[in-house]
Amino acid sequence: MTQPHHDSDLLFKALADSSRRKLLDLLHAYDGRTLNELCEHLDMSRQGVTQHLDLLVAANLVATVRRGREKLHFLNPVPLQEIYGRWISKFEKPRLKALDQLKQKLEDNHG
Amino acid sequence: MARSTFVYVTYIRTTPEKLWSALTEPEFMKEYWFGMHGESQWTAGSPWKLVASDGKVAGDGEIVESDPPKRLVFRWQDRTKPEMEAEGPSLCTMELVPEPTVVKLSITHTIECESSKLIVAVGGGWPKVLANLKTFLETGTAAIARPAPR
Numbered sequence: 277m278t279q280p281h282h283d284s285d286l287l288f289k290a291l292a293d294s295s296r297r298k299l300l301d302l303l304h305a306y307d308g309r310t311l312n313e314l315c316e317h318l319d320m321s322r323q324g325v326t327q328h329l330d331l332l333v334a335a336n337l338v339a340t341v342r343r344g345r346e347k348l349h350f351l352n353p354v355p356l357q358e359i360y361g362r363w364i365s366k367f368e369k370p371r372l373k374a375l376d377q378l379k380q381k382l383e384d385n386h387g
Numbered sequence: 388m389a390r391s392t393f394v395y396v397t398y399i400r401t402t403p404e405k406l407w408s409a410l411t412e413p414e415f416m417k418e419y420w421f422g423m424h425g426e427s428q429w430t431a432g433s434p435w436k437l438v439a440s441d442g443k444v445a446g447d448g449e450i451v452e453s454d455p456p457k458r459l460v461f462r463w464q465d466r467t468k469p470e471m472e473a474e475g476p477s478l479c480t481m482e483l484v485p486e487p488t489v490v491k492l493s494i495t496h497t498i499e500c501e502s503s504k505l506i507v508a509v510g511g512g513w514p515k516v517l518a519n520l521k522t523f524l525e526t527g528t529a530a531i532a533r534p535a536p537r
């Protein structure tokens with residue numbers, strides 16, 4: 277696959293599917309699994325699981341490591357951290373600051 | 388033997404040389420590693436330590452392999468908590484692979500110990516450090532160290 281690993285469209289697309297989210301949850305519970313181990317938990321063909329994994333790898337949500345003949349899959353949470361920085365903490369901080377100021381103002385008035 | 392492994396990958400719009408500097412120069416490291424920095428000659432066999440902002444040693448070990456700006460492997464013995472210290476040294480491998488417009492940075496952290504507390508602890512930290520490192524190299528400022536936007 278090509279390498280648009282830093283494309284956030286790919287990242288959100290990869291997350292917009294319940295089977296792929298299940299694969300991420302499976303890897304979160306126990307990391308470093310082979311394709312066969314992952315297939316056991318999903319009610320779909322081996323080829324279907326491979327396609328989902330390819331999309332997760334393209335989005336950089338899954339990293340693979342070769343160990344001998346085996347290919348192990350690891351959850352890579354770095355892009356999720358980037359989403360958090362871009363979409364959550366950025367919007368959360370001003371509100372937390374506003375709440376903090378409100379608290380200080382109200383408490384000052386009473387004190 | 389049972390082992391615990393975490394793998395982290397990020398793609399950064401930079402050069403391998405700049406990324407290597409960011410990974411090995413204390414002044415750069417403090418910018419994105421929450422005030423912590425590494426101290427070493429960064430050559431195979433030389434000692435390594437991770438120093439917190441208060442000067443305490445959070446971890447130490449030695450450099451196992453060093454091939455700038457491509458590959459750095461070091462042993463990491465935790466010095467923050469007795470239960471993590473008891474697990475013995477972990478091995479941290481950093482690999483830098485240039486691609487047309489970005490550098491792929493892979494960090495593999497392994498310890499010969501099942502359900503390692505250290506790996507879980509660093510597992511919470513690496514994504515933040517790497518997301519911060521990426522923002523720092525791409526924009527010149529670390530995301531989490533940045534003051535709140537208005």
